[in-house]
Amino acid sequence: MTxxxxxxxxxxxNRVGDKVFNFVMEEASKNPNINVEGIDLKNYNIPFFNLEMNPAYMDNPGYSGDQVKLLKKIDEADGFIFVMPEYNHSYPGVLKNMIDTFYNEWRLKPVxxxxxxGISGGTRAVxxxxxxxxxxxxxxxxxSVHIPFISAQINDNGFLKKETKEATHIDKTIEELEWWAKTLKEPRTNKLK
Ligand SMILES: Cc1cc2nc3c(=O)[nH]c(=O)nc-3n(C[C@H](O)[C@H](O)[C@H](O)COP(=O)(O)O)c2cc1C
Known part of the structure; x- marks a missing residue:
């Protein structure tokens, strides 16, 4: 299992992201070859980057509080799915801040x-x-999966529409991620310098 x-x-x-996140969680949980866990960044208080230097060059970056909790989650992962909106033709700052905060924990892992x-479905950001x-x-x-015109894809009950979900063919993307996660798992222990 990965x-x-x-x-x-x-x-x-007031985010829409939780609806998309719930859909992705549900679909990933159907894949029998993976253990899935969701990480909602709203539940982690990650300060704006304030480490002494790039964590790539530090054995002990001096993490504290929720940084330690999040580090453990990222470290135990074999692969990631980032659920993300496009803000001003790019990725959200909250995501970039979280990414910059760690280094070794991301290395040699598929994503x-x-x-x-809107019209781009977040492709520019990705x-x-x-x-x-x-x-x-x-x-x-x-x-990867890209959902355009997101506000029109939510039904009256606050869920992603059935036809929107089906059009993503997300199971194929998850299968490909699982292949990479499994394939890189063992060689990753032999760390590249
Ligand atoms: C600050 C901001 C900038 C945005 N810029 C873009 C954009 O460049 N392209 C786009 O397709 N949608 C853009 N949008 C629309 C968002 O993709 C849409 O509002 C989406 O629901 C945001 O995700 P969230 O609800 O999870 O925060 C922007 C939204 C915000 C709040």
Whole structure:
């Protein structure tokens, strides 16, 4: 079994992101080859980056409070799904701040994305974030899910519409992530310098 963490990268009070997150959690839980855990960044008080230097160059970056809790979650993961909106043609600052806070815990792990937004469905944000994640030695995989015009995809009960869910073919993306997570798990113990 591989451990997949689903990280919700939108924290505003009136967010749509929780609906998308719930859908992704539900679908990922159907895959028998993975252990799934959700991480809602709203539940972690991660301060604006204030480490002494880039954690890539520190054995002990001096984490405290919720940073320690989140570090443990990221460290035990074999792969990630970032659920994220597009803000001003890019990824949300809260997500970038969380990413910058860690380094070793991300390394050599695959990541995919479920993005949402207006006409672009968050694709611009995801393409930019792929470049960032390569610097952390992550493996952004080819498949990802993008949901355009997100506010029109929610039904009267506050859930993603059935036809919207089906159009994502998210099971294929999760299968691809699971393949990478499984494939990189053992070689990752032999750390690249
Ligand atoms: C500050 C801000 C900037 C936004 N910029 C974009 C954008 O560039 N492209 C886009 O497709 N949607 C944009 N949107 C619309 C969001 O994708 C949409 O409001 C979505 O619901 C935000 O996710 P959230 O509800 O989980 O916060 C923006 C929304 C906000 C709040």
């Amino acid at each position: 451990n997949i963490k689903i990280i919700l990268g939108s924290t505003r009070d 995919t994305f479920v993005s949402y937004g 393409e930019q974030l792929r470049l960032v994640l390569i610097e952390l030695q992550m493996v952004p995989i080819r498949s």
